[in-house]
Amino acid sequence: MPLFISRRGFFAGLAFSLLLTSFTFASTVNIPQDNPAVSVDIPDSWKPEETDKGVACESPDKVATIFFEVTSSSGLDALIDENVDWLTKDQGVQLDKASEQKQEFEAGNLGWKRISWGGTSKEWGPATVGLRSPMPATARC
Numbered sequence: 727m728p729l730f731i732s733r734r735g736f737f738a739g740l741a742f743s744l745l746l747t748s749f750t751f752a753s754t755v756n757i758p759q760d761n762p763a764v765s766v767d768i769p770d771s772w773k774p775e776e777t778d779k780g781v782a783c784e785s786p787d788k789v790a791t792i793f794f795e796v797t798s799s800s801g802l803d804a805l806i807d808e809n810v811d812w813l814t815k816d817q818g819v820q821l822d823k824a825s826e827q828k829q830e831f832e833a834g835n836l837g838w839k840r841i842s843w844g845g846t847s848k849e850w851g852p853a854t855v856g857l858r859s860p861m862p863a864t865a866r867c
Contacts, residue, residue: 755781755794763796779805806841806857813855818848821855830861837861 751770756762757780768774772783772792780795797805813819825844830837842856 757781757794757796764794766794802859806859809857819845819853819855820848821845 752767753770753774754765755768755774756765759776766781768781768783771786774781774783777793777795779797780793782791782793784791793809795805795809810821814821821843822845823843827840827842829840829842831840832838837860838858839861840856840858842854845853845855847853
């Protein structure tokens with residue numbers, strides 16, 4: 727699930743490439759590289775870097791950081807927990823659990839789930855943190 731924190735934070739996440747389609751100079755990145763589950767066009771200026779579970783990139787103005795990660799549907803909850811732990815413990819983001827919102831929607835002929843919270847980043851201040859993931863075909867009606 728992609729994670730995002732708005733203007734005063736950073737955007738991290740899993741596989742939501744629609745945000746990147748308007749940039750002109752982009753490279754196609756396969757995730758994972760050896761046996762791709764998804765290909766994403768990432769602007770060269772975002773300097774994509776390989777991570778343990780996918781690819782990370784950051785906008786040149788540092789307003790958004792996106793993580794594209796791939797896991798099995800059975801590993802999704804663990805990946806979400808891992809990313810939330812990373813945000814709260816390693817990055818100093820405080821989440822307001824009472825502000826949690828969940829949404830299901832369709833984009834690019836795929837069903838998606840989104841979970842988000844209000845929060846505060848020690849570096850950027852007030853933030854919105856969101857995670858997005860495509861729903862497995864068996865989870866949709």
